[in-house]
Amino acid sequence: xxxxxxxxxxxxxxxxxxxxxxxxxxxxxxxxxxxxxxxxxxxxxxxxxxxxxxxxxxxxxxxxxxxxxxxxxxxxxxxxxxxxxxxxxxxxxxxxxxxxxxxxxxxxxxxxxxxxxxxxxxxxxxxxxxxxxxxxxxxxxxxxxxxxxxxxxxxxxxxxxxxxxxxxxxxxxxxxxxxxxxxxxxxxxxxxxxxxxxxxxxxxxxxxxxxxxxxxxxxxxxxxxxxxxxxxxxxx
Amino acid sequence: xxxxxxxxxxxxxxxxxxxxxxxxxxxxxxxxxxxxxxxxxxxxxxxxxxxxxxxxxxxxxxxxxxxxxxxxxxxxxxxxxxxxxxxxxxxxxxxxxxxxxxxxxxxxxxxxxxxxxxxxxxxxxxxxxxxxxxxxxxxxxxxxxxxxxxxxxxxxxxxxxxxxxxxxxxxxxxxxxxxxxxxxxxxxxxxxxxxxxxxxxxxxxxxxxxxxxxxxxxxxxxxxxxxxxxxxxxxx
Numbered sequence: 001x002x003x004x005x006x007x008x009x010x011x012x013x014x015x016x017x018x019x020x021x022x023x024x025x026x027x028x029x030x031x032x033x034x035x036x037x038x039x040x041x042x043x044x045x046x047x048x049x050x051x052x053x054x055x056x057x058x059x060x061x062x063x064x065x066x067x068x069x070x071x072x073x074x075x076x077x078x079x080x081x082x083x084x085x086x087x088x089x090x091x092x093x094x095x096x097x098x099x100x101x102x103x104x105x106x107x108x109x110x111x112x113x114x115x116x117x118x119x120x121x122x123x124x125x126x127x128x129x130x131x132x133x134x135x136x137x138x139x140x141x142x143x144x145x146x147x148x149x150x151x152x153x154x155x156x157x158x159x160x161x162x163x164x165x166x167x168x169x170x171x172x173x174x175x176x177x178x179x180x181x182x183x184x185x186x187x188x189x190x191x192x193x194x195x196x197x198x199x200x201x202x203x204x205x206x207x208x209x210x211x212x213x214x215x216x217x218x219x220x221x222x223x224x225x226x227x228x229x230x231x232x233x234x235x236x
Numbered sequence: 237x238x239x240x241x242x243x244x245x246x247x248x249x250x251x252x253x254x255x256x257x258x259x260x261x262x263x264x265x266x267x268x269x270x271x272x273x274x275x276x277x278x279x280x281x282x283x284x285x286x287x288x289x290x291x292x293x294x295x296x297x298x299x300x301x302x303x304x305x306x307x308x309x310x311x312x313x314x315x316x317x318x319x320x321x322x323x324x325x326x327x328x329x330x331x332x333x334x335x336x337x338x339x340x341x342x343x344x345x346x347x348x349x350x351x352x353x354x355x356x357x358x359x360x361x362x363x364x365x366x367x368x369x370x371x372x373x374x375x376x377x378x379x380x381x382x383x384x385x386x387x388x389x390x391x392x393x394x395x396x397x398x399x400x401x402x403x404x405x406x407x408x409x410x411x412x413x414x415x416x417x418x419x420x421x422x423x424x425x426x427x428x429x430x431x432x433x434x435x436x437x438x439x440x441x442x443x444x445x446x447x448x449x450x451x452x453x454x455x456x457x458x459x460x461x462x463x464x465x466x467x468x469x470x471x472x
Contacts, residue, residue, distance in 0.1 A: 062314060063306050070302035075325035075334055078298060082325075085318065089311035098311055 009205045016195065019149055022212050026219035027153045029160075033226040036235050038160060040168025044109070046233045047169060051101075051108050053229055056121040057222075058101050060129045062088045064136040064144075071141040080193055087186060100179035107176025124228030128221045135217055139210075142201040146211035147218040149198070151191035158183045245441045252431065255385055258448050262455035263389045265396075269462040272471050274396060276404025280345070283405060285469045287337075287344050292357040293461060294337050296365045298324045300372040300380075307377040316429055323422060336415035343412025360464030364457045371453055375446075378437040382447035383454040385434070387427035394419045 010018065028034050036042055037050065065084045072078050090096025105115040114120060136144040158180045165172055165180075202208045246254065264270050272278055273286065301320045308314050326332025341351040350356060372380040394416045401408055401416075438444045 059309070062311070063309075066302050066306035066314070069321065070299050070306060073295070073299075075298070075332065076329060078302070078321060078325050079327070079329075082318070082321065085305065085314060089314050089318075091315070093312060096311065 007205045009203065009208055012199050015199065015202070015208050018208075018212055019146070019195075019198075019215055020152060023150060023215050023219055024153055026216060026223065027150065027157075028219065028222040028226055029153070029157050031223055031226040031230075032235060033230045038164040038168075040164065041236065042169075044169075044171065046229075046235075047172070048108050048110050049229055049233045051105050052110060052115050052120055053122055053125045053225065055101055055105065055115050056118055056125055057129045057132075057225060058088070058098055059118065060133055061097070064133045067133065067136045068141065068144050071144060077197070084190065097179055097182070100182065104172075104176045104179055107173040122228045122232055124231070125225050128224035128228065131224075132218065132221050135214065135221075139214060140207075142198055142207060143210050143214040145194050146198045146202070147214040148194050149191060149215050150218050150222065151187040151194065154187040154191075155184045158187065243441045245439065245444055248435050251435065251438070251444050254444075254448055255382070255431075255434075255451055256388060259386060259451050259455055260389055262452060262459065263386065263393075264455065264458040264462055265389070265393050267459055267462040267466075268471060269466045274400040274404075276400065277472065278405075279472075280405075280407065282465075282469045282471075283408070284344050284346055285465055287341050288346055288351050288356055289358055289361040289461065289465055291337055291341065291351050292354055292361055293365045293368075293458075294324070294334055295354065296369055297333070300369045303369065303372045304377065304380050307380060313433070320426065333415055333418070336418065340408075340412045340415055343409040358464045358468055360467070361461050364460035364464065367460075368454065368457050371450065371457075375450060376443075378434055378443060379446050379450040381430050382434045382438070383450040384430050385427060385451050386454050386458065387423040387430065390423040390427075391420045394423065 009015070029038075033042075033046075033050075037047070042050070062085045065081060065088075069078050069081055069085075072081070086096070088097040090099055093099075102112050102116060106112050132147070135147055139147075162177055162180050165177060166174060198211055202211045245251070265274075269278075269282075269286075273283070278286070298321045301317060301324075305314050305317055305321075308317070322332070324333040326335055329335075338348050338352060342348050368383070371383055375383075398413055398416050401413060402410060434447055438447045
């Protein structure tokens with residue numbers, strides 16, 4: 001591979017460090033709504049609103065992963081990436097991340113059919129999540145993959161979320177937190193696969209910069225989702 | 237579901253019959269190049285050209301199927317459709333339809349790496365196959381699914397092809413015909429899944445007409461592939 005332009009690309013360590021720094025400082029665990037959630041400050045209605053709206057984000061994941069599949073010319077990459085779709089859709093009805101999320105919706109007292117219908121999703125949440133699918137569709141494959149690297153920060157947030165919810169929201173049935181539990185391990189493996197791909201395929205400084213930009217845009221999407229929730233359900 | 241317009245949609249039998257008639261009369265087994273292939277009239281070089289160029293079509297299949305996945309909002313449909321990608325990519329390296337096709341390429345005496353690189357694919361073949369991916373990307377999901385219904389006619393053609401090749405081209409190692417063998421059963425199941433979906437989701441006459449049009453376009457794509465081959469490798 002040759003470098004485009006005169007500036008050499010970052011070495012792997014420097015590139016990973018940049019991705020981590022830029023992603024971490026914008027990750028949605030710093031959003032006031034998220035801080036309030038983990039501090040036990042959300043009302044039942046706010047928890048319900050988060051679960052209902054975040055489900056729309058969850059439903060976009062297998063769609064954006066199928067778009068990523070469709071952008072690859074490599075059967076080996078497609079084999080690797082495909083499990084993400086299976087992780088969310090399940091191998092049979094009732095399994096997988098989407099079904100687990102609907103059990104969480106039930107666990108927080110929501111009508112599962114209403115959640116599934118997506119009809120009460122806030123417009124701002126919809127726009128933000130749709131922007132994720134658009135990003136993945138319109139950008140080169142390596143940048144689409146880089147946008148998934150928020151998974152770097154996800155195992156930690158999931159582990160903390162389980163403790164926070166069990167402590168502060170005891171009215172939520174503990175076994176309905178299965179989605180969060182499953183993501184602790186899965187997100188670690190997913191982010192390792194994704195970073196390997198990005199390191200191998202972002203072969204110029206320009207491409208590396210665009211990967212960082214894709215990750216930043218992804219953090220903005222997750223942030224905007226919480227902004228929309230905060231506007232509709234203001235914090236006390 | 238309500239009907240759009242004043243004309244009621246065709247009942248299932250009439251719709252399936254129309255799909256079959258319109259597809260069958262344009263199916264590429266009527267193309268002179270294909271007729272010559274099954275009649276044992278192709279030279280070794282023409283057989284090689286067909287295998288090399290048709291591989292480009294094969295490589296577009298998992299891509300267009302991933303696009304179809306990405307257009308569905310239904311985990312159950314995605315679970316159903318996903319096996320098509322696995323069928324071509326394999327569960328592990330060396331398995332699946334693409335790997336089988338490369339063994340066929342070896343079996344007809346081609347350099348496998350050259351075939352895999354796609355660099356000798358005829359421009360007209362590339363345009364036709366890319367048009368398939370574009371069709372699937374730009375049309376509604378039900379029409380994208382309908383375009384796959386050339387599989388109605390595929391089991392029969394595959395069965396005839398195996399006999400024809402074993403009879404007329406004994407220099408091709410028989411075990412490298414595995415791809416054709418596998419498709420006899422698989423295409424039957426695939427077309428049943430696809431027609432079930434199309435019958436359930438083409439709920440207006442206009443949608444039914446557009447599904448028929450999508451299938452016709454698909455037959456034109458397969459036909460154009462053989463036109464490009466014929467131009468480059470004229471029949472005797």
